[in-house]
Amino acid sequence: MRRAGASALAAAAGVVAAVAVAWGTGAEGPGHGHQHTGLFPHAIAAADLNGDGIPDLVVPAAAERKVTVLLGDGRGGFASTRSYPAGVGPTWVDVGDWDGDGHLDLAVTNTGGGSLSLYAGDGRGRFAAPREVGGIGGPVAVVALDANRDGRPDLAVVQALESKVLLLENQRGAFRPAASYAVGRGPHIALRADLDADGAPDLVVGAFARHTLSVLLGRKDGTFAAAREVKVGRFPHYMVSGDWNRDGRADLAVVCAGEDAVMLFEGDGAGNLAKSGRLPTEANPHGLATADLDGDGRADLVVSTRSSGTHGVFLGSGQGGFTEAARLRIDADVIAVALADLDRDGAPDLVAVSASHHSVMTLRGDGKGGFAPFPGGTR
Numbered sequence: 001m002r003r004a005g006a007s008a009l010a011a012a013a014g015v016v017a018a019v020a021v022a023w024g025t026g027a028e029g030p031g032h033g034h035q036h037t038g039l040f041p042h043a044i045a046a047a048d049l050n051g052d053g054i055p056d057l058v059v060p061a062a063a064e065r066k067v068t069v070l071l072g073d074g075r076g077g078f079a080s081t082r083s084y085p086a087g088v089g090p091t092w093v094d095v096g097d098w099d100g101d102g103h104l105d106l107a108v109t110n111t112g113g114g115s116l117s118l119y120a121g122d123g124r125g126r127f128a129a130p131r132e133v134g135g136i137g138g139p140v141a142v143v144a145l146d147a148n149r150d151g152r153p154d155l156a157v158v159q160a161l162e163s164k165v166l167l168l169e170n171q172r173g174a175f176r177p178a179a180s181y182a183v184g185r186g187p188h189i190a191l192r193a194d195l196d197a198d199g200a201p202d203l204v205v206g207a208f209a210r211h212t213l214s215v216l217l218g219r220k221d222g223t224f225a226a227a228r229e230v231k232v233g234r235f236p237h238y239m240v241s242g243d244w245n246r247d248g249r250a251d252l253a254v255v256c257a258g259e260d261a262v263m264l265f266e267g268d269g270a271g272n273l274a275k276s277g278r279l280p281t282e283a284n285p286h287g288l289a290t291a292d293l294d295g296d297g298r299a300d301l302v303v304s305t306r307s308s309g310t311h312g313v314f315l316g317s318g319q320g321g322f323t324e325a326a327r328l329r330i331d332a333d334v335i336a337v338a339l340a341d342l343d344r345d346g347a348p349d350l351v352a353v354s355a356s357h358h359s360v361m362t363l364r365g366d367g368k369g370g371f372a373p374f375p376g377g378t379r
Contacts, residue, residue, distance in 0.1 A: 020329040039063035050125035055340035060090035076374035088112035096144035096153035099173035109139040137161040145201040148222025183214035193241040196271035206236030234258025238288035242299040245320035282308035287337040291348040304334035
């Protein structure tokens with residue numbers, strides 16, 4: 001895998017395109033791509049919640065006991081928004097069909113309340129009142145995965161207070177504790193991937209206090225092997241998995257806020273990860289997403305920052321390296337990002353979540369790696 005060095009990026013800096021976007025460009029509300037989501041939104045999930053073929057968004061508000069569902073209008077804006085009550089300190093969300101009725105449901109971690117909120121979807125973008133799963137110490141992230149491969153998604157919950165991952169087995173829509181696994185101290189964000197290509201889902205968990213990744217390889221019987229620790233860098237945040245060098249094996253990219261960089265790892269197909277590159281970013285990077293932004297069949301990256309207002313777009317070479325192609329100047333601390341084709345033109349668009357502005361904003365992808373407000377503001 002080719003190393004992406006700081007010198008190469010610095011040399012290219014003079015030709016990197018820069019686009020300035022004011023937060024909340026255009027009107028707010030239904031029909032527009034800017035929407036208030038509650039106090040201190042912390043994460044985002046994108047999925048088609050009402051079956052119309054258009055990506056929708058789910059955003060928990062960490063400082064306000066609610067989660068907001070934004071239904072896409074197919075033009076980069078939102079046809080409607082609706083908020084649902086959550087527990088204390090909702091910080092993370094994942095999507096899956098918990099009860100097997102063919103409709104997508106939601107799972108939200110309530111970090112302050114020590115619980116999960118489970119919302120049953122009706123297939124039209126609306127959700128029933130939440131059911132609480134309590135007694136979970138410090139849940140900070142939840143990942144849906146079919147651990148035992150019975151066709152029903154289970155839930156892996158990261159417990160910050162106990163430095164563990166709790167596996168909840170799906171028993172016909174009801175979740176019961178199945179096992180608990182120790183991970184590095186101060187766990188935060190988790191990622192589902194298949195690092196050893198055996199068809200069983202694996203887990204990667206970032207550990208703030210140890211500045212490491214805990215890798216738990218899934219077994220075909222629904223359990224996980226003991227975590228293996230991989231050094232990554234200071235304060236790992238968002239992670240994504242993809243095949244950066246197109247060798248058929250899962251690789252990894254990890255935002256390290258304390259390094260002002262994205263760390264690249266090459267997978268060997270057996271569950272091992274070797275550091276293979278470093279992409280310098282502006283100050284305090286946090287959010288990360290991957291998609292083929294320029295239609296060349298290669299995975300690309302978008303990374304957001306919380307302190308600088310400058311966010312980066314890196315285009316993949318298909319050989320493991322990345323080149324910075326664009327910089328977005330957005331006057332906001334973008335804590336999370338997502339990529340989805342919001343206007344159905346075949347090019348991934350960008351969703352940015354700002355904690356300080358308590359809202360989300362959408363930007364239209366041009367199919368070449370660039371982003372700009374949707375025509376008519378952010379619509």
